[in-house]
Amino acid sequence: MTLQEKDCQYLWHPYTQHKTSQTPIAISRGEGALLWDENNKEYIDAIASWWVNPFGHSNKFIADAIYKQLTTLEHVLFGGFTHEPAIKVAEKLMEILPKNQQKIFFSDNGSTAVEVAIKVALQYFFNKNEKRTTIIAFENAFHGDTFAAMAASGISFYTQAFQGMFIDVVRIPVPVKGQEDASFEALKKAIENNNCAGFIFEPLVQGATGMVMYEPEALAKLIEICKENNVLTIADEVMTGFGKTGKTFAMDYVDADPDMICLSKALTGGTIPMAITTFTQEVFDAFYDDDINKALFHGHTFTANPTGCLATLASIELLQTDEMQNNIQRINKRHLEFQKKIQNHPKVTTARTLGVIFAVEIKSDSEESYYGSMRTKLYNFFIENGVVLRPVGNIVYILPPYIMTDEQLQKVYKTIEEAIEMV
Numbered sequence: 001m002t003l004q005e006k007d008c009q010y011l012w013h014p015y016t017q018h019k020t021s022q023t024p025i026a027i028s029r030g031e032g033a034l035l036w037d038e039n040n041k042e043y044i045d046a047i048a049s050w051w052v053n054p055f056g057h058s059n060k061f062i063a064d065a066i067y068k069q070l071t072t073l074e075h076v077l078f079g080g081f082t083h084e085p086a087i088k089v090a091e092k093l094m095e096i097l098p099k100n101q102q103k104i105f106f107s108d109n110g111s112t113a114v115e116v117a118i119k120v121a122l123q124y125f126f127n128k129n130e131k132r133t134t135i136i137a138f139e140n141a142f143h144g145d146t147f148a149a150m151a152a153s154g155i156s157f158y159t160q161a162f163q164g165m166f167i168d169v170v171r172i173p174v175p176v177k178g179q180e181d182a183s184f185e186a187l188k189k190a191i192e193n194n195n196c197a198g199f200i201f202e203p204l205v206q207g208a209t210g211m212v213m214y215e216p217e218a219l220a221k222l223i224e225i226c227k228e229n230n231v232l233t234i235a236d237e238v239m240t241g242f243g244k245t246g247k248t249f250a251m252d253y254v255d256a257d258p259d260m261i262c263l264s265k266a267l268t269g270g271t272i273p274m275a276i277t278t279f280t281q282e283v284f285d286a287f288y289d290d291d292i293n294k295a296l297f298h299g300h301t302f303t304a305n306p307t308g309c310l311a312t313l314a315s316i317e318l319l320q321t322d323e324m325q326n327n328i329q330r331i332n333k334r335h336l337e338f339q340k341k342i343q344n345h346p347k348v349t350t351a352r353t354l355g356v357i358f359a360v361e362i363k364s365d366s367e368e369s370y371y372g373s374m375r376t377k378l379y380n381f382f383i384e385n386g387v388v389l390r391p392v393g394n395i396v397y398i399l400p401p402y403i404m405t406d407e408q409l410q411k412v413y414k415t416i417e418e419a420i421e422m423v
Contacts, residue, residue, distance in 0.1 A: 030057025053270030085309030110238035110264035111144025113275035121198030142208035175218035203250035210395035211359035246355030269315035274308035
């Protein structure tokens, strides 16, 4: 039996209707920006395998760090124990995060990083004997698939089976160009009319919505409104963190600091599942008490896994090299050149770029659903041509590994141009 045949016999894939979807492609190896399937067909991984792999597949520098740690201490429980790798990760993050961040909490993926932040926001006020039970989020947000993260997400087909089971969430418009004032007023109204504990947002780029982008000044104003009303702010940097937007964090563009930050995906360079939620000292202090019931009773079996910590340290070290920083700028330059070329195409509605993120919206005669016919046609075309891209409806985006060559980028651009003509 082939790997594909065995897969069909045993496995259940994410975001997949198995009755109608095509058989998953069996990948046998990867190197740099390339993947090869079991038949040795080559693919360019133009989305860094769901945004996690900025330094390329089978990165030897990270692999060596992981191997060395595995032969020293592969794991130890983090309840009542600690270890040097976790402390080194904390020290390194304190160097690069916004200066108001003082405490870090480990978990194991982006959704759980968000889950921790939302639970902390709600319990923060509970510990202070204040009744605040509502979270504010953007329309069409995506923050993950665990329950609080799902509740904060606004893509309905992901969550419609669970309506009526969620925490209270009120949504406000994303402050895209021309909608800033409406977003500000909606936030003020939400705070006025609800017992709001926190405001969670994807800073500057909404990933799963199709790389919708908005300006740092608008986000700074929203954070200012929250601070004026003692509403905690949560920056979900799971996608945007570690260089994607051109800076280490998207919040580095913003003249305001959040109370919490959620990190995952590129945190370990796509090697080991790990996530981190960071907090201000003020947030931590609301849980620091003689009353044990005010503690944060949340944990994960693999919290602060030492091997994942070494992958994190190696990934941050790679990110900070001149080579990677130059690569990020090089890819941004190529994206801007492609944007200029494609944005006036008669079949294109808009094109946009930030850092290594590029998105193009293709014109459609009807409203395209997330997994609609255009998306399926585009996805299949890309796969047939050896390029891994996952369109969001009629929006095609690129979020490549930083080590992708100009030649590989040009093939991705050319394939997108051909796809636009094809549809």
